[in-house]
Amino acid sequence: MRITLIGSGNVATHLGAALKNAGHQIIQVWSRNLQNAALLAYYLKAEPVDDLSEICPETDLIIISVKDDAVETVASFIHLKNVLVVHTCGSVSMQTLEKYFDTCGVFYPLQTFSKMRELDFRSVPLCIESTDKNSMALLLGLGQTISNNVTYIDSAQRKTLHLAAVFACNFPNFLYAIAADLLSEQQMDFNLIKPLILETASKVQSFLPAEVQTGPAKRRDMQTMAAHLELLQQQPEWQQLYTLLSQGIIKMDEPPLA
Amino acid sequence: MRITLIGSGNVATHLGAALKNAGHQIIQVWSRNLQNAALLAYYLKAEPVDDLSEICPETDLIIISVKDDAVETVASFIHLKNVLVVHTCGSVSMQTLEKYFDTCGVFYPLQTFSKMRELDFRSVPLCIESTDKNSMALLLGLGQTISNNVTYIDSAQRKTLHLAAVFACNFPNFLYAIAADLLSEQQMDFNLIKPLILETASKVQSFLPAEVQTGPAKRRDMQTMAAHLELLQQQPEWQQLYTLLSQGIIKMDEPPLA
Numbered sequence: 001m002r003i004t005l006i007g008s009g010n011v012a013t014h015l016g017a018a019l020k021n022a023g024h025q026i027i028q029v030w031s032r033n034l035q036n037a038a039l040l041a042y043y044l045k046a047e048p049v050d051d052l053s054e055i056c057p058e059t060d061l062i063i064i065s066v067k068d069d070a071v072e073t074v075a076s077f078i079h080l081k082n083v084l085v086v087h088t089c090g091s092v093s094m095q096t097l098e099k100y101f102d103t104c105g106v107f108y109p110l111q112t113f114s115k116m117r118e119l120d121f122r123s124v125p126l127c128i129e130s131t132d133k134n135s136m137a138l139l140l141g142l143g144q145t146i147s148n149n150v151t152y153i154d155s156a157q158r159k160t161l162h163l164a165a166v167f168a169c170n171f172p173n174f175l176y177a178i179a180a181d182l183l184s185e186q187q188m189d190f191n192l193i194k195p196l197i198l199e200t201a202s203k204v205q206s207f208l209p210a211e212v213q214t215g216p217a218k219r220r221d222m223q224t225m226a227a228h229l230e231l232l233q234q235q236p237e238w239q240q241l242y243t244l245l246s247q248g249i250i251k252m253d254e255p256p257l258a
Numbered sequence: 259m260r261i262t263l264i265g266s267g268n269v270a271t272h273l274g275a276a277l278k279n280a281g282h283q284i285i286q287v288w289s290r291n292l293q294n295a296a297l298l299a300y301y302l303k304a305e306p307v308d309d310l311s312e313i314c315p316e317t318d319l320i321i322i323s324v325k326d327d328a329v330e331t332v333a334s335f336i337h338l339k340n341v342l343v344v345h346t347c348g349s350v351s352m353q354t355l356e357k358y359f360d361t362c363g364v365f366y367p368l369q370t371f372s373k374m375r376e377l378d379f380r381s382v383p384l385c386i387e388s389t390d391k392n393s394m395a396l397l398l399g400l401g402q403t404i405s406n407n408v409t410y411i412d413s414a415q416r417k418t419l420h421l422a423a424v425f426a427c428n429f430p431n432f433l434y435a436i437a438a439d440l441l442s443e444q445q446m447d448f449n450l451i452k453p454l455i456l457e458t459a460s461k462v463q464s465f466l467p468a469e470v471q472t473g474p475a476k477r478r479d480m481q482t483m484a485a486h487l488e489l490l491q492q493q494p495e496w497q498q499l500y501t502l503l504s505q506g507i508i509k510m511d512e513p514p515l516a
Contacts, residue, residue, distance in 0.1 A: 010472075068474070069481050091474070091482040111454055112472050117461060123453050151450065160444040161451075163486045168437035168451050169458040170473030171503045172430035177467035177510060179426035186418040192409065193419075193426050194463050195381050196369055200427045201459030203375060205452050209435035214268075214370050215428030216326070216349070223327050224349040228421045237509075238425075241502055245429045248495060252435060 001142060004055060005029045005046070006074060007065035008036040010113035011088050015065060015146075016044050018121035022145040028056055052077040059083060061142070063107060068092050075100045084135050090162030093155040094129050105130030105139055108158060109147070112169050121146050127153035127161065178238055210252060217249035259400060262313060263287045263304070264332060265323035266294040268371035269346050273323060273404075274302050276379035280403040286314055310335040317341060319400070321365060326350050333358045342393050348420030351413040352387050363388030363397055366416060367405075370427050379404050385411035385419065436496055468510060475507035 001024045005016050008031040016026055026044040031037035034050040041048035049055065055062070057080050064087040066074050071092045078085065078100065085097055086107040097104035106129040113119065126143040128150060130136045136152075143150035153161060176197060180190045203212045216224040225246055232239040259282045263274050266289040274284055284302040288310060289295035295306035307313070313320070315338050322345040324332055329350045336343065336358065343355055344365040355362035364387040371377065384401040386408060388394045394410075401408035411419060434455060438448045461470045474482040483504055490497040 157444045164437040164440040167433045174507050175425045179422040182422040186415045197459045201455045
């Protein structure tokens, strides 16, 4: 397929690379910043552009892969008819694109991407949605050339899926950052805790999180929890987080009120 | 070495198995519940006991591997002299054992254990501490027979390390449970989000968490955050968590006040 890539961030970079490796042709890469467009375009053997009016109409698919809150602005500047346009965002509904395009959809890869880290795209779940059956078939086929896990997810579900992803990825990463800070305060290396982080995430590949919950809150160890809160005296926000998360773990085991 | 194991929980089970596999002899397994003692003892080819006065004095090392808040009670019932006694708990200081034994120490494996899950003990960091040089040498040597990562960590550091482990393991697992709940409410499978969880934990094996933080809070996407809070209207505790964690991520990037 001939594909136009709008954006040059983490998702655009990984998705572009996966599509090119699967044999598709990326014809243009747009970025607000021409240098960023040029960098990614060079790698993808595409033409870099920084003006949305330069988007070539001879394309099979336009992928808008910019920050969630920029999708609509970018879409409003693309004046092409008869081209399928998708975005790659978790939190933006398909309706946002329907205001501007007759046939459109969503092509949302559920993963956390960093430019500096390689990743096997085949294991990335791709959530797709579209305005019509033809587009759906096209997106499904395209998705399957790069991922083993392509699923239909509607806009309402995707909103919740994106929220769940924040709880499963962004927030745990922030808790890792707190752990790193605590260790460094006491002259301990973050390396010490890396196997624990990996095993915690590995466990829930085979079990439900609620089945493998451990720790002081799980075993109602009030003495340890009190000692931990005391250790956090200088960090009232972390203390508040500790309390709220522990209360949540305790509540998880309680039967719901009748 | 001839080793006595006090406890039959997750840690005792994994540690006992690792020690036995490394060629050490587990001579007795104690549990409050004789059936539990018998189960683990059978597997370790040891004698099960449920009375601490039956602990055989002809042992090189007694490992107390019970819940953190039970260590002191158990220790107070072991009336043996000239035997090295260690515990395996993150949150219990060595001083707790010094009240009852002349030579003692700590042998703390920093990992989350479940009986139903196998684990390569060689990758588990072992944190050791002891009252004297001889015991330290013995524990270091013993540790190295089962782990590639044996480190001296004093009681003050270990307290913080244990707290960091709660932030790096127990709390992320609870957030995974919230994600699972959100998905199931919208008829989506937890499988969808498993690659994301694993990649998030894998990333911080090579980068510091603060370097790879992503998500709406990181990019100050107020619109998405507001939409997420609205989705959580029926779960005020999760809403509160969402706010607190997002504020923490935003604050992480701010320069500290002068």
